[in-house]
Amino acid sequence: MMTTLYNPLVNGFHPDPSVVRVDDVWYLATSTFEYLPGIPIHRSHDFETWELIGHVATRPGQLGVEDVPTAGGAWAPTLRHRDGVFHLVVSDAMGRGMLHFTATDAAGPWSDGASILDVDGIRPLDGIDPDIAWDHDGTVVITYSGLILDGPERGRHLGIQQARVDLDTHRATEPVRSIWSGTGGQFPEAPHLYAHEGRWYVLIAEGGTERGHGISIARGDRPDGPFETAPHNPLVSARSTIRPVQNTGHGDLVVGPDGHWLCVLLGVRPRSMTRAFSALGRETFVTPVRWRDDGWPEIDPVQLSPRPGTAREISFDVPLDREWIAVRALPGQVARVADGRLVLRGTGATLDDPRPVFVGRRQEHLTNEVTVDIDVSSGTGGIAVRYDERFHVEVEAGDGAVRARAVVAGLVQEWRHEIGSAPMPLQLHIASRRPEDAGGLARTSDVFHLAATVGGERIELAEVDGRFLSSETAESFTGRVIGAYAVTGEVAVTRWRVSGSDE
Numbered sequence: 001m002m003t004t005l006y007n008p009l010v011n012g013f014h015p016d017p018s019v020v021r022v023d024d025v026w027y028l029a030t031s032t033f034e035y036l037p038g039i040p041i042h043r044s045h046d047f048e049t050w051e052l053i054g055h056v057a058t059r060p061g062q063l064g065v066e067d068v069p070t071a072g073g074a075w076a077p078t079l080r081h082r083d084g085v086f087h088l089v090v091s092d093a094m095g096r097g098m099l100h101f102t103a104t105d106a107a108g109p110w111s112d113g114a115s116i117l118d119v120d121g122i123r124p125l126d127g128i129d130p131d132i133a134w135d136h137d138g139t140v141v142i143t144y145s146g147l148i149l150d151g152p153e154r155g156r157h158l159g160i161q162q163a164r165v166d167l168d169t170h171r172a173t174e175p176v177r178s179i180w181s182g183t184g185g186q187f188p189e190a191p192h193l194y195a196h197e198g199r200w201y202v203l204i205a206e207g208g209t210e211r212g213h214g215i216s217i218a219r220g221d222r223p224d225g226p227f228e229t230a231p232h233n234p235l236v237s238a239r240s241t242i243r244p245v246q247n248t249g250h251g252d253l254v255v256g257p258d259g260h261w262l263c264v265l266l267g268v269r270p271r272s273m274t275r276a277f278s279a280l281g282r283e284t285f286v287t288p289v290r291w292r293d294d295g296w297p298e299i300d301p302v303q304l305s306p307r308p309g310t311a312r313e314i315s316f317d318v319p320l321d322r323e324w325i326a327v328r329a330l331p332g333q334v335a336r337v338a339d340g341r342l343v344l345r346g347t348g349a350t351l352d353d354p355r356p357v358f359v360g361r362r363q364e365h366l367t368n369e370v371t372v373d374i375d376v377s378s379g380t381g382g383i384a385v386r387y388d389e390r391f392h393v394e395v396e397a398g399d400g401a402v403r404a405r406a407v408v409a410g411l412v413q414e415w416r417h418e419i420g421s422a423p424m425p426l427q428l429h430i431a432s433r434r435p436e437d438a439g440g441l442a443r444t445s446d447v448f449h450l451a452a453t454v455g456g457e458r459i460e461l462a463e464v465d466g467r468f469l470s471s472e473t474a475e476s477f478t479g480r481v482i483g484a485y486a487v488t489g490e491v492a493v494t495r496w497r498v499s500g501s502d503e
């Protein structure tokens with residue numbers, strides 16, 4: 001069987017991938033920050049087709065994201081499997097801290113999540129990006145990035161840290177120690193430990209999650225080192241190259257179909273004259289790995305190889321599928337499906353609020369078009385593309401008007417068109433299209449076209465430069481999420497059409 005390695009492997013906001021093979025099935029986990037449900041689990045039987053089978057955090061309280069600041073929440077899981085149990089460790093940044101979840105079925109339900117405590121059993125280990133590995137005697141080794149996010153030492157980085165942990169008490173059995181922390185790049189993070197042919201390998205990301213990102217490796221005889229750095233680090237980095245997939249780093253190794261090793265990792269697809277703006281944020285990619293005769297792995301640069309475009313129509317006479325996410329709340333807490341309608345009840349909170357009444361889906365394609373049928377006869381609301389509460393673009397209806405609005409770091413521009421008491425439903429449209437051809441000199445990623453169709457007449461409300469909703473401009477760890485929202489009263493969506501492509 002020849003595997004086609006599609007890249008992106010999983011489109012749209014899916015950073016920090018971790019993958020595990022169980023027999024001939026692969027499971028993949030990614031970060032979700034302040035969105036819920038948290039930490040999607042995708043499953044594949046061939047490494048080509050990935051199905052979203054569930055999430056780790058599906059109940060209030062498993063993650064403390066209800067109250068985390070923007071960019072906090074579920075960061076960088078590691079997914080492993082041992083003796084019939086799935087283990088997932090993750091940092092709930094500025095929330096509950098470092099956590100360990102288990103499940104017998106990766107689709108869930110997952111456990112409540114236990115804090116991984118220091119040797120005194122008082123505080124969670126201070127850091128991010130935990131890895132879980134088992135030494136040959138069965139001892140659990142937790143390796144993580146010592147970036148301190150809370151308290152007086154906030155911002156300090158202690159490099160890669162490690163401790164053995166007793167999973168019965170979730171307490172470290174020894175003080176943490178520093179291990180190999182890369183070749184000197186900033187933010188050594190995302191460690192993963194592997195036992196392979198008699199040696200232990202520690203794979204890490206370094207250089208920061210932006211253009212300098214990369215993956216480096218070292219090896220030793222024991223899981224705690226000492227480690228010898230590979231002669232050819234970094235194994236992966238797109239920095240200073242013209243490759244279409246940039247920021248490649250934060251990876252995890254796995255044996256793929258046919259026994260070939262693969263590395264799943266994050267990357268972005270920046271566009272514009274200087275490849276400056278990544279509309280969708282950090283996505284999951286995959287690339288081949290080969291073990292050399294000298295016992296070091298080699299990792300290929302990531303090749304862009306997008307899947308064909310998609311077109312979907314979503315109706316609301318069945319429960320919401322798993323792709324819907326909400327901000328600091330579960331989708332069911334802000335929206336309900338009734339009588340073929342997706343109903344949202346406004347609380348007065350707008351999209352500028354950290355807790356908007358909003359449910360959305362990731363934008364999966366660079367060129368994308370969403371049209372919804374919406375009834376705003378008893379409320380105001382609409383559809384929006386959201387990075388966070390300071391960066392969003394929307395088309396809103398209600399109070400006798402349709403309005404396009406762009407909110408960019410507190411700057412607001414609005415375009416308004418009176419419609420009086422128009423017949424319901426209306427159609428609202430948000431498209432992300434390629435900028436006009438400027439001979440390779442287009443100075444943005446894409447352009448939003450914001451429109452409404454009222455009584456059969458299409459009203460083009462505005463065009464907005466797409467760069468304002470890119471991970472670089474928003475300085476965001478997440479990506480574009482397109483959803484429906486309500487501000488006041490009741491807003492009902494009856495049809496959702498989305499299509500897109502990556503050509």
Ligand code: 6LW
Nearest residue numbers: 075076129189190209250
């Ligand atoms: C994550 C760190 C990183 O914890 O960004 O790219 C942080 N890597 O490893 C948030 O995703």
